[in-house]
Amino acid sequence: MVCVADALILDIYQRHRRGLFALALSITGCPMRAEDAVHDAFARLCRMDLAHASNADAYAFIAVRNAALDQVRRSDRAMSVEQVPVALFDFSVSDPERRAMDWEQQQCVAREVEKLSADQREVVVMRIYGGLRFAQIAAILGAPLPTVVARYRRALQRLKQRLESIV
């Protein structure tokens, strides 16, 4: 039997699974740890009473972000050998339509996204792949709204400049 709170949590996951995983992956750089972070976060959310939360989606992103940061701290303590981070984007998926369109552009932008600072990257990930508004992102990061908007604009400015230099 699934109660109302659990149904709400499942609904949040299904709507944001891509964005939540992308956020965790952008922080941990490891798909397995990202999935563990998402799992840990939702295990925590299951113990909370989200039914009366005004912004349950933002809670989910906060929980996943914190769990991902915990994963990074734990891995830093446990492993002495530095791991190569896994890219946020997977171009190995064969999609002829996508290849025909702007393959070069996409690869260039993807590389630049990986080079962004962690602060800027997580804002971009939450905005683009999480579909969140700036106010929600500000609440998640605990940062002032203008700061978040400025980070996003700087990140996109950099990506745009890079793209224009190629074209």
Add this chain to the structure above:
Amino acid sequence: MNYSDHNLPDLRIEDDSEFQEIEDILRRLPVREPSAMIDHRIEALTRQVRWVDAARFMGLGAAAMLALAIGAWPLLHRPASQLVAADRNPTAIENPRQRPSVSNASKPAKSASSLLLEMTNSRITDDGVVAVLDGTPVQRYHTHSIQKVWMVDPKTGKPVLVTIPRDQVTLRRIEAY
């Protein structure tokens, strides 16, 4: 910081056309997808019985057990004499030839307050219509019962088993329709 969707300082920042093109490219990028395994893990999490609910059920169970124990306490600690008196049916006609007898040598003391356990096995037999009184048929019931009482002998302090066999005869008028 606690911003909500309703108190944005400037809604225009949500729709910045300057970066429309780069945002579109970003949305088309093949972002890595979570595996099916994590989907199953999250579904399994939500299917689990929530700890809080389980604790609530455990608390209710404990309260019910406590109430049962409190309710059973006076019954278990009634003196044997009261138990015998309570079982007597005032409407019953007792057979004078078969009086209750105690098989054990030590008869239970009237003030026995150390009753441990009592058990009664009864068997009722219907002897049918045995007489007619004032034109009304009378039916006879025979009740054979053995009451066993485990108690502590107040003198010796040893546990004693007292067996009380009882034989009751009940006569009942049969109402005519």
